[in-house]
Amino acid sequence: MSNESAIGVFDSGLGGLSAVRELARLLPHENIIYFGDTGRVPYGSKSRETIRKYTAQDASFLLSHGVKAILAACGTVSSNALECIEALTDIPVFGVVEDAAREAYAASKTKRIGIIGTQATVNSGIFKRKIESIDVRATVLQCACPLFVPLVEYGFTAEGDEITRLACERYLAPFRGEVDTLVLGCTHFPILEKAISAALPGVTLINPASEAARAVAKTLFENGLLSARKGRGEIRYFVSDEPARFNAEGKIFLGKDFAIDAKKIEIDKF
Secondary structure, three states, X not given: OOOOOOEEEEEOOOOOHHHHHHHHHHXXXXXXXXXXXOOOOOOOOOOHHHHHHHHHHHHHHHHOOOOOEEEEOOHHHHHXXXXXXXXXXXXXXXXXXXXXXXXXXXXOOOOEEEEEEOHHHHHHXXXXXXXXXXXXXXXXXXXXXXXXXXXXXOOOOOOOOXXXXXXXXXXXXXXXXXXXXXXXXXXXXXXXXXXXXXXOOOOEEEOHHHHHHHHHHHHHHHOOOOOOOOOOOOEEEEEOOOOHHHHHHHHHHHOOOOOOOXXXXXXXXX
């Protein structure tokens, strides 16, 4: 492993691109390799055994490129299978739970905090445990929002989209008046931030992808692993299904300044 190795990032689909965007902002000189498992998305409705199998394959693919750190930019993986990556390597491994939980507790004035995520993330209870480990008196309410990932993956993200608005109203109603802070416990969810905020006006939203990217940057700096190059780093994208939709929808996460030309790989080989 060298300082010029890439940072590896993966997710079940598009959601982890929100972490890529933040990493590129914080660490513009770093190379990044991103894998989106678009052929098997979503992970959140899968069994824990399947999630762990997919996680090991995804990490093995990134490790085959000699990455110097891995960010599992997926709430489902971070909640159920992070140790599967740690068993494969001694490089730094990051999820999207720890730092988001700390930030949510710090941001909340009432210590009444909501968690939304996939069914697997909510079932794991990991955000609730992490927050309660900081303060046992904190109140943590949870709700699975299984439709949110497909809504993002299939492009129902335009401001004012009626289907997304109704989904937000339905899922988020139990939080209204009950919490002052909400953790978007899946990296797909920040794309729906405006619709979520409209359903929960005045509630502070915590983006785990941004918190995780800052943790990656801090660790690489502290361990002398930052790239010494002067120019902008390269971002390479890989997917497990045909890349056309990923290339198009990825702009929603990354913005127009990012060029996306994903390559399809056979993830089952890893």
